[in-house]
Amino acid sequence: MAAPSSSYSLLLYGSSLNLSPPPSPLARWLLPSTPAARRRPPSLPFKYLPRATARRFVAPSSPAPAAIEADSQPAVEAGGRTVKGNEGDLLEQRVVLPTNESSEKLLRIRHTCAHVMAMAVQRLFPGSKVTIGPWIDNGFYYDFDMEPLTDKDLKRIKKEMDRIISRNLPLIREEVSREEAQTRILALNEPYKLEILESIKEEPITIYHIGNDWWDLCAGPHVDSTGHIDKKAVELESVAGAYWRGDESKPMLQRIYGTAWETEEQLKAYLHFKEEAKRRDHRRLGQELDLFSIQEDAGGGLVFWHPKGAMVRHLIEDSWKKIHLQHGYDLLYTPHVAKADLWKISGHLDFYRENMYDQMNIEDELYQLRPMNCPYHILVYKRKLHSYRDLPMRVAELGTVYRYELSGSLHGLFRVRGFTQDDAHIFCLDDQIKHEIRGVLDLTEEILLQFGFQKYEVNLSTQPEKSVGSDAIWEKATTALRDALDDKGWDYQIDEGGGAFYGPKIDLKIEDALGRKWQCSTVQVDFNLPERFDISYVDSNAEKKRPIMIHRAVLGSLERFFGVLIEHYAGDFPLWLAPIQARVLPVTDTEVKYCTEVVSRLSSTGIRAELCHGERLPKLIRTAEKQKVPLMAVVGPKEVEMLTVTVRSRFGGELGIMTVDEFIRRIQFTVANRTFL
Numbered sequence: 001m002a003a004p005s006s007s008y009s010l011l012l013y014g015s016s017l018n019l020s021p022p023p024s025p026l027a028r029w030l031l032p033s034t035p036a037a038r039r040r041p042p043s044l045p046f047k048y049l050p051r052a053t054a055r056r057f058v059a060p061s062s063p064a065p066a067a068i069e070a071d072s073q074p075a076v077e078a079g080g081r082t083v084k085g086n087e088g089d090l091l092e093q094r095v096v097l098p099t100n101e102s103s104e105k106l107l108r109i110r111h112t113c114a115h116v117m118a119m120a121v122q123r124l125f126p127g128s129k130v131t132i133g134p135w136i137d138n139g140f141y142y143d144f145d146m147e148p149l150t151d152k153d154l155k156r157i158k159k160e161m162d163r164i165i166s167r168n169l170p171l172i173r174e175e176v177s178r179e180e181a182q183t184r185i186l187a188l189n190e191p192y193k194l195e196i197l198e199s200i201k202e203e204p205i206t207i208y209h210i211g212n213d214w215w216d217l218c219a220g221p222h223v224d225s226t227g228h229i230d231k232k233a234v235e236l237e238s239v240a241g242a243y244w245r246g247d248e249s250k251p252m253l254q255r256i257y258g259t260a261w262e263t264e265e266q267l268k269a270y271l272h273f274k275e276e277a278k279r280r281d282h283r284r285l286g287q288e289l290d291l292f293s294i295q296e297d298a299g300g301g302l303v304f305w306h307p308k309g310a311m312v313r314h315l316i317e318d319s320w321k322k323i324h325l326q327h328g329y330d331l332l333y334t335p336h337v338a339k340a341d342l343w344k345i346s347g348h349l350d351f352y353r354e355n356m357y358d359q360m361n362i363e364d365e366l367y368q369l370r371p372m373n374c375p376y377h378i379l380v381y382k383r384k385l386h387s388y389r390d391l392p393m394r395v396a397e398l399g400t401v402y403r404y405e406l407s408g409s410l411h412g413l414f415r416v417r418g419f420t421q422d423d424a425h426i427f428c429l430d431d432q433i434k435h436e437i438r439g440v441l442d443l444t445e446e447i448l449l450q451f452g453f454q455k456y457e458v459n460l461s462t463q464p465e466k467s468v469g470s471d472a473i474w475e476k477a478t479t480a481l482r483d484a485l486d487d488k489g490w491d492y493q494i495d496e497g498g499g500a501f502y503g504p505k506i507d508l509k510i511e512d513a514l515g516r517k518w519q520c521s522t523v524q525v526d527f528n529l530p531e532r533f534d535i536s537y538v539d540s541n542a543e544k545k546r547p548i549m550i551h552r553a554v555l556g557s558l559e560r561f562f563g564v565l566i567e568h569y570a571g572d573f574p575l576w577l578a579p580i581q582a583r584v585l586p587v588t589d590t591e592v593k594y595c596t597e598v599v600s601r602l603s604s605t606g607i608r609a610e611l612c613h614g615e616r617l618p619k620l621i622r623t624a625e626k627q628k629v630p631l632m633a634v635v636g637p638k639e640v641e642m643l644t645v646t647v648r649s650r651f652g653g654e655l656g657i658m659t660v661d662e663f664i665r666r667i668q669f670t671v672a673n674r675t676f677l
């Protein structure tokens with residue numbers, strides 16, 4: 001029998017350890033999907049859709065969403081709602097995975113699994129020292145001081161865990177005094193455990209035994225016995241180095257990550273989700289489809305948009321601008337640098353400095369790359385005296401900003417150092433806030449529906465303890481935000497006191513094809529910057545008044561949004577966004593001349609088409625499939641004779657033979673309706 005041992009789990013005591021579990025994937029996905037199902041468009045045509053729906057925000061598990069200015073990071077969280085699958089659709093079955101918040105049983109299982117794993121490790125590796133082992137989203141981990149582990153070791157450890165589970169050992173709680181705990185730990189020679197004991201303030205100290213020969217310091221809760229764990233619902237995922245207490249000067253530990261669920265079906269669903277997320281990874285697809293790159297020669301976090309990615313961006317920007325002009329915005333272009341003094345006035349040098357790059361000296365004056373666009377838009381407002389009749393004034397800019405991010409935190413398109421915000425600022429009267437916010441909500445919906453995003457989670461954040469501006473204006477603005485949301489008919493959650501110090505805000509998360517949630521849109525009222533820049537308008541009594549400023553973004557950052565889109569569509573862009581919409585493929589070289597004519601006909605109507613030849617047709621088709629070109633127009637002798645093409649769609653399958661005019665008409669209709677052909 002292995003020597004008695006024990007370990008400390010800091011599940012309840014863990015808050016002081018600043019544990020940072022990996023970002024949580026989602027809790028729901030599609031099972032099992034065939035290649036055909038995978039290729040199905042993730043969304044319905046927007047013209048045929050009812051209005052978007054906003055759902056109540058369920059138990060926020062991530063840090064409060066950052067303001068428009070601060071967010072360039074993914075806000076992915078676990079969902080947990082039941083979404084009804086399409087009845088009669090056998091290809092796709094929704095599995096709803098429980099979360100630690102939604103299922104106490106699951107939490108107990110994960111908690112217990114961490115201990116079972118520690119027990120297994122200490123049996124297999126005598127001398128290994130235990131440290132902490134919390135549950136996390138999707139599972140658990142445990143850190144050990146021991147020799148580096150391999151994947152083969154993980155298999156052995158899992159086998160040993162299975163044995164422990166099969167023995168159905170009881171988990172027995174014992175209360176001991178601090179002295180007793182110390183004595184037992186010293187006897188086991190577990191230095192980390194001793195350190196943890198010192199950090200525990202609560203008494204009595206509780207110990208959980210697994211059977212008779214292993215125990216762990218822990219506050220619970222656990223399952224009653226190991227038999228409550230389904231060993232087929234547990235898997236060890238990976239091992240990684242992690243410093244004790246996250247401190248580089250401390251020993252490097254071995255952290256084993258595991259995933260645990262209530263049932264085998266749930267585990268399978270989770271693994272499929274993980275696989276699907278990997279398949280959709282925008283960094284891999286970005287390379288495979290030649291959309292963008294981040295180049296070592298230029299530096300981390302700086303994005304190069306290749307022709308195909310740039311085309312998608314151009315289409316997004318083009319549509320964005322059109323919609324903004326329709327909604328009464330004016331477009332702006334402003335510089336990427338400004339005198340450091342501007343950032344003193346705005347206050348950024350005081351509270352945002354760590355996100356800003358070093359200043360540069362230009363003819364003895366200090367300049368700075370911009371981390372935000374707001375002060376520039378204020379300067380545009382300030383260029384002349386405004387009457388109340390000029391308001392509201394809405395200005396929008398696809399404004400590129402630069403923010404300092406540590407190289408270790410950079411992540412594909414999701415966290416970068418230079419990015420373009422789809423920024424806008426509205427200057428208005430107090431009484432116009434509600435109308436303006438409502439307008440922003442309408443515009444946001446119009447833009448997001450184009451991409452098939454129709455489910456939102458909306459959050460309204462109100463006045464925090466420390467704030468600028470009178471209580472009266474806070475009340476007025478908050479009511480306006482609330483009224484606008486009610487008016488729109490969207491469900492929302494109120495984050496009481498969660499607003500920025502300078503004003504209340506609305507955040508909106510979109511849900512992607514995998515059920516992951518991404519915060520993109522923000523509307524933020526600001527009572528601060530108008531004050532700092534001393535901007536004003538002249539009211540009907542010829543008196544100078546302070547306008548209200550509203551910041552807002554719909555997509556957030558184009559880089560990050562593009563990353564979300566790539567993963568949402570798995571690289572299969574809908575026809576209106578596809579960089580190449582149609583490939584014309586000759587059966588033999590004899591048809592090349594006619595194909596060239598077809599391509600120029602298509603191109604002359606603005607359709608993005610290209611000719612591909614020089615290979616046998618099946619190869620040409622395979623290549624087009626691989627590059628996710630939505631439409632293929634195949635041309636053989638018959639098509640040349642009849643002046644037609646035979647069309648094949650990635651989504652719709654064989655569409656049959658049609659004239660070039662018919663082909664063009666159908667493409668144009670599909671593009672105009674933002675649908676899939």
Ligand SMILES: [Zn+2]
Pocket residue numbers: 009011111112115208218219220221222
């Ligand atoms: Zn425990």
Ligand SMILES: [Zn+2]
Pocket residue numbers: 372373374424425551552
């Ligand atoms: Zn702003």
